[in-house]
Amino acid sequence: MLIEMKDVNLVYDVGHDEETYALKNINLNIKENRFYGILGPSGSGKSSLLYLLSGLRKPSSGEVIYKGKAYKDIRGKEMAQIRNKQFGFIFQRHFLMNYLTALENVLVPLNSNKKEDIDKAKELLIKLGLEREINKRPAKMSGGQRQRVAIARALINDPEIIFADEITASLDHKNAFEVMKVLEGFKGKAAILVVTHDESILSGAEEIIRVWDGSIKSVEESRVNAL
Numbered sequence: 001m002l003i004e005m006k007d008v009n010l011v012y013d014v015g016h017d018e019e020t021y022a023l024k025n026i027n028l029n030i031k032e033n034r035f036y037g038i039l040g041p042s043g044s045g046k047s048s049l050l051y052l053l054s055g056l057r058k059p060s061s062g063e064v065i066y067k068g069k070a071y072k073d074i075r076g077k078e079m080a081q082i083r084n085k086q087f088g089f090i091f092q093r094h095f096l097m098n099y100l101t102a103l104e105n106v107l108v109p110l111n112s113n114k115k116e117d118i119d120k121a122k123e124l125l126i127k128l129g130l131e132r133e134i135n136k137r138p139a140k141m142s143g144g145q146r147q148r149v150a151i152a153r154a155l156i157n158d159p160e161i162i163f164a165d166e167i168t169a170s171l172d173h174k175n176a177f178e179v180m181k182v183l184e185g186f187k188g189k190a191a192i193l194v195v196t197h198d199e200s201i202l203s204g205a206e207e208i209i210r211v212w213d214g215s216i217k218s219v220e221e222s223r224v225n226a227l
């Protein structure tokens, strides 16, 4: 198993007046190289689930186990390596570097100036519809274009797990579709976890995890694929 969650609870603001039980008693298995859609209403705990699965947040109780080892037992340096080399994060806030061009931003994780890496980064940007933005800085781009640069940056390392949180929310239908097609290109090569409100972008997903009020309501094989 790639990631296992065992009896996981997440409480925000412990000890304050308003404690929030964001996730309650979660047991979940994430398999290698599988494409998951994570669906649920606003506030149901989808982002929290992604933070825990990626080790960005610690559970209040229970364990999250990555390749047989609990995150809490993975040291800082090793964790940083895993994040850099094995994980691709795409969050709604993109955190691009303002003084770098689109191309330079995408190359940051590789820390390389090799021609083959530059070509790979360009190719990815072109696939994401950003041919004309390659040498632009974020300030000169639209929100959706910045989001796509962030997506390219998350994918340049050929991650083993892609964590994507509402990545199509700021895109029109056509661009959302293109982005999902790029993600689907990683099918069978990476585990893909896509959080969204919009079920229509999940036609490529193999399993749908439904989150409701901090609990997992169901995990089902995607019907689209079953047809």
Ligand SMILES: Nc1ncnc2c1ncn2[C@@H]1O[C@H](COP(=O)(O)OP(=O)(O)OP(=O)(O)O)[C@@H](O)[C@H]1O
Binding pocket: 012, 013, 020, 021, 022, 040, 041, 042, 043, 044, 045, 046, 047, 048, 049
């Ligand atoms: N940093 C935080 N501090 C306190 N409570 C939080 C924090 N982040 C989230 N919560 C609460 O935890 C619950 C789950 O939030 P979460 O962000 O995981 O939901 P979500 O399903 O991603 O929602 P959305 O679709 O709106 O992004 C909500 O009740 C939310 O108010």
Ligand SMILES: [Mg+2]
Binding pocket: 046, 047, 048, 165
């Ligand atoms: Mg969220």
